Amino acid sequence: MQHLQSAPRHRSRPPRRVWAAVLTAGALAASLLGGWSASARPYPDDPAPSAGEAREAREALKAKVRTTLSLPAPPGSGATVKVLVFHASASGEEAPNVDAGIEAVEKIGRSGPAAQRFTVVATDDAGIFTKPRLGKFNAVVFLTGGGDVLDPEQEAGLEAYMEAGGGFLGIHDAARTEPYSEWFGGLVGARATGPTAVQRATVEVGDRQHPATRSLPLEWKRPDKWLNWTTNPSGDVHTVARVREATYRPGTGANGADHPVSWCRDYDGGRSFYTGMGGTAEAFAETDFRDHLRGALLWTTRLERADCRAAINSNYTSERVTSPNQPGQTDQIGEPHGLVVAKDGRVVYIGRGGAAGNAPVVTDWNNPDIGKGQGQVHVYDPKTKKVTFAGALTVFGNKGGGDELIKNEEGLLGVELDPDFLTNGWVYLHYTPHSRINRDTHMAERRVSRFTLDPATNKLDLASEKVLLNWPVQVHSCCHAGGGMAWDSKQNLYIATGDNNSSQFSGGYSGNNPKPHFKGVSFADARRTAGNTNNLNGKILRIHPEDDGTYTLPAGNLFTGQESDEGGGKTRGEIYVMGVRNPARIAVDPKTDVLYAGWVGPDAGEPSTTWGPAKYDTFAAITRPGNHGWPYCMGNNQPYRDRNLPDPDKPLGWYDCASPKNESPNNDGLVNLPPVTPNTIWYSPQGGGPDYPRDAHGVPSYKLSEQKLLLPWLKGGGQATMNGPVYRYDTASASKDKWPSYWDGKWFVGDFYDGDQPRHAVLTDPKTAGRGGLPTHAESLKKIIPVGAAGIRNLMDWKFAPDGSLYVLDYGRGFFTLDDKSALWRVTYKGGEPTPAAADVVKKEVR
Structure with a gap:
């Protein structure tokens, strides 16, 4: 010794x-x-x-x-x-x-x-x-x-x-x-x-790779003396674990939701x-x-x-890779609305259809140009650092039409590349063609089509269109078009569609008012769309595109297309998920095939003991087909109040999330719906994960004084979810820009707004994901994917490239338009390899 x-x-x-x-x-x-x-x-x-x-x-x-x-x-x-x-x-x-x-x-x-x-x-x-x-x-x-x-x-x-x-x-x-x-x-x-x-608390173990934490539980419950920090070190140090303040009394100097330990x-x-x-x-x-x-x-x-x-934070670099458009042109970018990255690193991104803010707005339905916009496709090549304007579709998507004839969320809504894009050049576009609108009935057609992009010129061949799938949408009243698309490992294509419903006529609560209509078509009752088993709006669809431009239905969707409580014809076999409101962005984990989605909630600023929960913007990890609730239930199965004719202002009973019924006069699908699957993340103007005591029937009290926030790292206000990808680290990649393996398996969730809204990487527990299990850990990305006047203020889409760098679309500063802040960004990692250097690892002969 x-x-x-x-x-x-x-x-x-x-x-x-x-x-x-x-x-x-x-x-x-x-x-x-x-x-x-x-x-x-x-x-x-x-x-x-x-x-x-x-x-x-x-x-x-x-x-x-x-x-x-x-x-x-x-x-x-x-x-x-x-x-x-x-x-x-x-x-x-x-x-x-x-x-x-x-x-x-x-x-x-x-x-x-x-x-x-x-x-x-x-x-x-x-x-x-x-x-x-x-x-x-x-x-x-x-x-x-x-x-x-x-x-x-x-x-x-x-x-x-x-x-x-x-x-x-x-x-x-x-x-x-x-x-x-x-x-x-x-x-x-x-x-x-x-x-x-000494208090018992829960430690969230966010680093699943460091030898100090890789064997620990995702949520580690233990007693200790929990210190507070005069200055939060997260971002200046590499935090491997955090203590959850909601599980103990942190006292004076509490650090909040991000409490490194x-x-x-x-x-x-x-x-x-x-x-x-x-x-x-x-x-x-x-x-x-x-x-x-x-x-x-x-x-x-x-x-x-x-x-x-x-x-x-300082190990990441954010670079704007597109310049502002030249005056009077859209040579760099349209109204940002989605991106996808090819296996060779090219970025294909789309503009919905809104024009510059000074463009004239047509509000006369008799005018043939009402709502006419250009859904633009651009290609950024990181090898040349050049942007090519690939082409444009004429869409119903500019201002004009919709509520008060001033706004429109239709247009060019989604983009995906064929899994064999590098050999066949196929690009899938989700859009609303202007040529298919009916100015008398205010109806239009939404479609998903396949086009061919010339890999040598990066130009889109508009004559190559093959229409895979189309369905009707009303365009009398704005909004909620959705738009995102994604592939799974079996080459099934997922398509997110909005509920095609007005945000008005329900006080910002459940969009279930059956009364407003235009020429017989309801536009304020999402039971006609999202809650309807026979309608493709308010859904996430799953199809298998075929080489001839058609599609087949993969086994295991929510419906076969043959179900009915009255003898058939009341379901659509394309539906994988129903009950979503406005899912702009979806992603599929390439390793697990788990589907991740986010959708925007209604407008109520606070809960109502009469009508139900406030607006809940929602994220869900989806492991199987199901009903995710809208317009019957939201969050962790918190029900809304039913309403119906003749007086929709009179509240009826609370919806039963375990056995919802669609009793709307606008329903042409099944009455008895699948049970509602609770969601993973929800947030309101009061904060993240609002929950309330429930009565014997499972109905929350909806009293603010009794509210408990289950996800305190989340804040709300003006909010619009922008679901992001799950990062998967490629060990074979020699890229010097790739994000490190620390982020492997983490799900990126964000919001259009920068303020206090989410821009986080979260971990879920595989044992509870898809069944309403809350995230086990979340950490802010706001200084890595910078917010603020000089940063990415209005996040519209984000995806990882094959080289492990992250591309982000910043919408700009306004709505239904584009400006000089509309841009494509790239975020890269410059922190270097793990330490110590491989040559300095102690190597000792063991006898």
Whole structure:
């Protein structure tokens, strides 16, 4: 056993036994990233030095210490992997978790595979940081109490150790140590307030790859003293776990929905890991917490590589790749409405049909040009960095028509490329042709057609159109056209359609008013569309396109087309999902074939005890065909109130989400509908995941005073969901721009608006996804995909390219138009490889 003498000024009791545990070590390495140097520590009684004097003094101290230390680079380059546990306390009173902490690190060092074992030495003698033997340690663990435990020379020794490639693990009160040191504050990552009393809470484990977290539960329930942070470090450090404040009482200085608890970063040439957990002696007896510490030590000692750069904002670059249109032209972009990326990296993006803000608006239905717009297709080639105007469809999609004849959401709505696009050039477009509108009945046709794009010229052959699918839509009253499309691995095409319903006539609650109509066609009753088993609006359709331009129906859709409670003909076999309001964007996970969708909710600003929930914008992970509720139920199966003729203003009974019935006079489908599947994410102007106590019949109270927010990371207001992709990391790709594997399997959810609306990456639990299970973790992307005046303010679509970069469409500043802010952006990663470098991983012969 090795012994280190405890210095009297740090001794909390008579000299204790020296802690040492022998072990063998295997694969290890160090990453030497460029340093960051802060000013020397200003003590309260010292005169304030100038910045230059402070730097000179600190560098002089480090130079002096280096001559004593003779540090190898990286430290711990000998045959035995060693870990130093430093447990000094400025108060002289040793914290009650010290013995348990040292014992836990010892046990970690003795256990596990032989190649991961290490020797542990513990001391409270700060003199170790100015001694040559410091260089023998692969990592230093600070199991310290708060306060000033290092003099300037000792701190300079620790700094020199890190600059040489050392490893650091700070536990709990280490965030209070060296309170006057800016450099040490950077080393631990944040400064603590509190602590709170011991409370049981839920830890959300967002990093599923780091050795410190990969074996932990998605939602880790445990007791501890939960610290608050004076400044939230997320984005400056790589956060691997967060504590959910809704599961305990965080007290004064709470950090909110984003409350980091464990993180790491490559710091000043070395590797730093910090956890705010471990505030009790009992914590160190937990198997999961020891696994957490083990993984942190595997990385800090260089026994394993890990990525501690992936969630750091500064490692991402956002670049606008299109310029504003030339005056009077649309050479760069139309009214942004969707994008898709080809396997060769070309980006095909569409403009819905709105013209520049100064274009004339035709409001006379007798005018043949009413609503006439140009649905434009552009192609961006990242190899040449050039945009080609591929062509335009004449669509019903410009202003004119719709409510009050001033707005129109029809037009060119969606784009997808054939799975074999690089050989056949086929492009699928979802649009409303202007040539098919009826100016007498105010009816139009929506269709999905296949066109051919010339790969040599990037020009669209408009004469090549093959119409796969078409269906009627009313265009007397705006809105809700939907539009997104996506493929699954079996080459089935999913098509999102809006409920083709007015937002008016229901007070912003359920769109179920059967009274308004134009020439016999209802336009305010979504039971005619989204809630109708015989109508293709308000749905996500699934078809299998054939080479001849037709389609077949894959097995396993919601209906066969033959069901009826009256003998047949009341369902459409194309329907995969019914009960969606306005699903603009959908995505299919290429690994699991899970469908992800988001749709915009109605307009009610708050819940009503008479009519039901406020507007809920919704995201859903969809694992099987089903009914997702609109206009009967929303969120986690919160029902609306029925209404019907002769007086739709009179509320009837609450809808039964388990057994909904379509009793609208405008229904030509089944009366008895499939049960409603609860959704994954919903948010209102009050916040994310509103829920209420329910009565014996399952009806929520809908009283704001009784509201509970299940998803506090979400805010609402003006809101319009923009569902995003699930990222899948390509290990075979040599791209230097690809997002790191940390994001693999995470679902990107966003909103058209930038403010407080979502722009997050979320994790779901595969065991509950698709059945209403809430996300287990969410983290903001707002500084990676920047918001604000110079950023991406109005997110319209976002998709990953085969090279792992992210393309984002910014709509512009306004509605039903385009302007000089309408743009295509590209977001790339520049953080580099995981650390330590592969050549620096410790490789030790194991006998």
